[in-house]
Amino acid sequence: MNHPSGNPRSTASLFGHPLHPMLVPFPIVGFVGALITDLAYLNSANVQWSNFSIWLITGGLVMGGFAALTGIIDYAGDKRVRAARPATAHMIINISVFVIEIVNAFVHSRDGWTAVVPTGLTLSAIAVALLAVSAWLGGSLVYKHRVGVRS
Template identity: 55%
Template structure:
């Protein structure tokens, strides 16, 4: 682990806001892929509606998480200096753009809202998100971003 251990600027009672919020879009986008797969197999419109709502919720929470992450990067030069921050940040912006496009695709009716492009975009969103989540976890575990050692 690095000796830098930069503190998170966007924090509540010492807890990084980005870390608290980022779990919501991760879960929503993964579940949107699951519900897309369920729709593809069953043609039950309920699953398509679930996907649309999950994408919407993921975008809202993802926007808040992105805002907290941007505040951390802009306000702390120690965080900006870490090379993995930039692929993480840019990758997450691409994730949100893919999810936004996916949400627009899901706005179509029924089968055309999911198969093939909605399902493809859901899979691409989740695949890229797993990479950016791994990069984000390395910022915490390897570089100590937002970690405090009160004892």
Template identity: 50%
Template sequence: MLVPIPVVCFVGTLVTDIAYWYTANMQWANFSAWLLSVGSIVSGLAVVAGLIDFFGDRGIRRLRPAWIHAGGNAVALVLSIINIFVHSRDAYTSVVPTGLILSALVVLILLVTGWNGAALVHRYGVGVQSGERA
């Protein structure tokens, strides 16, 4: 239940970075910094829950999508934390080009990890009680 919050924050960061790139209105860069901060904080909570699932069940660790999901999300979180520092710069250099590139990379990684996370639930039944799986 924690995962949608950072996903929305990181996608929102890309949107606000693009808005800043087009308008040069500093408030868009501020929005990006806030979204990155909230997304990273909630990601930290999601990491704890994810690690409990990952290390708590040997069957999950045997699944390739679980490794892609966990590794990709770790990379996305590290890039987002780096992006917080990039967005702490002044004006134009806080977004263009490094912040924008990092935001786009994080969203691309989240697409891959989200696909693998969905596969874990829908294909392998991870986190689904046996009677609930269709």
């Protein structure tokens, strides 16, 4: 555990290892994968790509829920985390991506072409663009503000 005068600590940790950065790759891969399979569907009209998309979105949402929970615990657990300038924006963007992907799951659950084109594909692209910004902010929290890094 970090000394109070050290770096901001990750409250949600296991044996001193922060959980949030261990979980975030799963929803990122799911949501980026869904965008890729949406593009494959757009180019082929093969319905299996649409099926892959909804499964990737669903898996991303499940794992994203766990990542969000650990991120909120970290945010609430140490006021120095909240004081880090990118922390609030990082959280708001991630919550926005989660909500967009919930809507996207309902859009992708429709039948046929309209399950993906144009709304599902657009939502997937917006979510991935927001994830890129959020990843930049998350990296800043770790590498610049030293959140969860041992002193």
